[in-house]
Amino acid sequence: MVIAGESLKFKLSEIAEIHAGIYRKPDLYGDIIYLQVKHFDNKGNIISDKISSKDLKLNKRLKKHLLQNDDIIFAAKGDKNFAFLYHHKLGPAVASSSFLVIRIMDSQKKRIKPEYLHWFLNHPFTQALIKMQAKGSALPVISKAVMENFEIPIPSLKIQMQIKKINELWKSEKSLMQKIISQKEKMYQMILYKQANGEQING
CATH class of the missing domain: 3.90.220.20 (DNA methylase specificity domains)
Structure with a gap:
């Protein structure tokens, strides 16, 4: 020790x-x-x-x-x-x-x-x-x-539990961010594909 x-x-x-x-x-x-x-x-x-x-x-x-x-x-x-x-x-x-x-x-x-x-x-x-x-x-x-x-x-056990809680929150946040990025990736790729095929893109 x-x-x-x-x-x-x-x-x-x-x-x-x-x-x-x-x-x-x-x-x-x-x-x-x-x-x-x-x-x-x-x-x-x-x-x-x-x-x-x-x-x-x-x-x-x-x-x-x-x-x-x-x-x-x-x-x-x-x-x-x-x-x-x-x-x-x-x-x-x-x-x-x-x-x-x-x-x-x-x-x-x-x-x-x-x-x-x-x-x-x-x-x-x-x-x-x-x-x-x-x-x-x-x-x-x-x-x-x-x-x-x-x-x-x-x-201390208190700090151990704080570490556990923060780590779990971070993992949840990271998972949510990855889902958002994945959805945005699909959205932008669809927009660009439509544009490449001559479709009008609003906005």
Whole structure:
């Protein structure tokens, strides 16, 4: 633990348990979702139509690997690194071996919110620092040891919740702006196309 201003810095291993996902070949008929990198876009958002099928049959061995509510899975292999906050509403799921599963310790749940840790791991500055420690050129890999030793600044719970709220507002605003830009793009392209075809443009 390191004291830095109004935040305490902890190694990730001091606040969370980290273990690797599993490798399994899909079953013909399954009960649970087998989360893979292909199920996410570049920003770590679920592509819903890609997880419509359940790929693995639940058994005793797999049961211990089931994700728990508020687990964070971190894409540790390849160029697309992101953190995803799992919620049980998605359905029973296990993470593939492309991920590290990060589970906040019970003793630390009053210190850090999973939403804050999820946000911090996805922050561009954090991503850049983590990527610098990746090994391999053809398939860069971020090791469990790198993540265990990565320092996480932990402000007060009040500030964590403020960060969560502001981040959600910004995401909503950005989504709205993108929709407006998309509509304007369609409108202007239609106007220009009509003009190219000799139609009178009013205004």
